[in-house]
Amino acid sequence: MDCTKCDRDAVMHAAYSGAHLCEPHFLDSVERRVRRRIRTDNMLSPDTTPDDPETWVIGLSGGKDSAVLTDLIEETFRDDPRVELIALTIHEGIAGYRDESLDACTTLAADRDIRHELVTYREEFDVAMDDVADDDPLDMAPCAYCGVFRRDLLAKYADEYDADKLLTGHNLDDEAETALMNILEGNVTQIATHFDASLGSFDDRAELDAMIPRAKPLRDIPEKEVALYAQLRDLPVHMAECPHASESFRSDLQEVLLELEDRRPGTRHSIMAGYEELAGIAADEYNTDDADVGECSDCGAPTTRDRCRKCTLVDAVTSV
Template sequence: MDCDRCGDDAVMHAAYSGAHLCADHFTRSVEKRVRRRIREDSLLSKDATPEEPETWVIGLSGGKDSVVLTEILYETFGKDPRVELVALSIHEGIEGYRDESLAASEELTDRLEMAHKVVGYEEEFGVKMDEVVEEDPENMAPCAYCGVFRRDLLESYAEELGADKLLTGHNLDDEAQTALMNFLEGDVRQVAKHFDASLGGFDEREESDSFVPRAKPLRDVPEKEVALYAHLADLPAHITECPHASEAYRGEIQELLLKLEENHPGTRHSIMSGYEELASLAAAAYDSSEGGELKECVECGSTTSGEVCRKCRLLTSMEAI
């Protein structure tokens, strides 16, 4: 098929829009959607100036999503004196996996001459993810532990780096899967927690209202299109699934959504459109009905609804083995 816009050979057909696009027009399309999302979420504050620029910390794992996000943000704001971009990578301690993705992250940030901070579970918590999986003190899926630890480090180091915003590379498929999982589980409270009214997006805060605002500029772009963009731009992305990934339920939701999208193009976009509105209503309802007194964790000082935050509870359970 030929590109709808110039007649060159098409590299992508988007069934949800009917568009056939060549490599050039496809990459422009992805960049346009990301930049539109940045505008609609009012990511760049009106108060940002060359004299007092904003610091945007990017969660850079080295996978296709975060690499594409970093590249587009650099192309858009790399020379904008109102924005300082800083990459933040987390080393979970997964042998033969994270080292390769960190190498990809370093290759990208070196080329872009971007500040890059790397922190690890072992240095911060005294454990490696491989050890957590082997011991499994709470009898949970590996992703459940890792999500808590990674979120803690992203938030704490974003704050330490003086971040005004924390940006992550969640794509349309990621967001639609989470939305559908929350809905099917009847977890209205989690729907409310995922909504970030300050940016019009979704954050992953769990217990804290003292957090660096998050944004997900790729959340309008399907996963396959992110992967194609990384390939066409020859970006150093490490595209390999984590060896500990075991979210069986999310995998089922992923297959379901892919089938629905195949039979009914546009399903993912429709889910997110409705979910965002529902999340806004749920967040407002919980804010008005619950005071939710927050306090400092007695172990680490982070904001939590209980005496001890979840991260510290998990680390204590590891020490008890």
């Protein structure tokens, strides 16, 4: 099949738009969509001068999404003295998964001359996700623990590096899954704070308020296109999936969404268009003034409870 824009062979077909694209036109189309998101997303315009650069932390996991994000952000802001990048990798302690992806992170950061930091659940909480998944003291999916731990570390280290923004590699599929998850769980608070808390769930209003601004520059790009972009650009990427991922609700929704998209191309785009409209309406109704924000009696993190969710979970998994 020929490219829709020239007579080279197409390397991909986007059923949702009907386009067949050759390699150069496909790469260009991904870059244009990401740059448009960077331009239209206020959070991604550096609001400073070269004497006082902003620090942007990129969550770099070694998977395709964060590799493509790092690649595109570094390229876009390479010559911009107003932005300094730090790549932050979080090691959860998952055998046969994170060590390999860490190599990919190290290679990419070194290649792009980006400061690279590594933090581990072992050093921070004295736990490894493999043990948490085995013991499972609260009878939850592994991701329910892991998400709380990761969020805590992202917030803690973003604060430590005095970061102005946190960038993550969530793609269109991730976003549509999160939207469906919030609707199916009836989580109106999450829907109402969609535009504030763009990194998935948080435990209470205090935690949300304490978050540094987040941005997801890949949120318009379908997962398959991110994977193809990483492959065609030959980026160092670890393609394996976390062995605990299949136990999550998200993973069930992923299957449903892939099937729906296959039968009705454009489903992900329409979910997100509707969800953002709904989030805007819900945000107008959502009252944020009543939260009684204090500090966790153990770690000092902002919370509306006596102890934050992370400290409660760490206790549960270390006292097994």
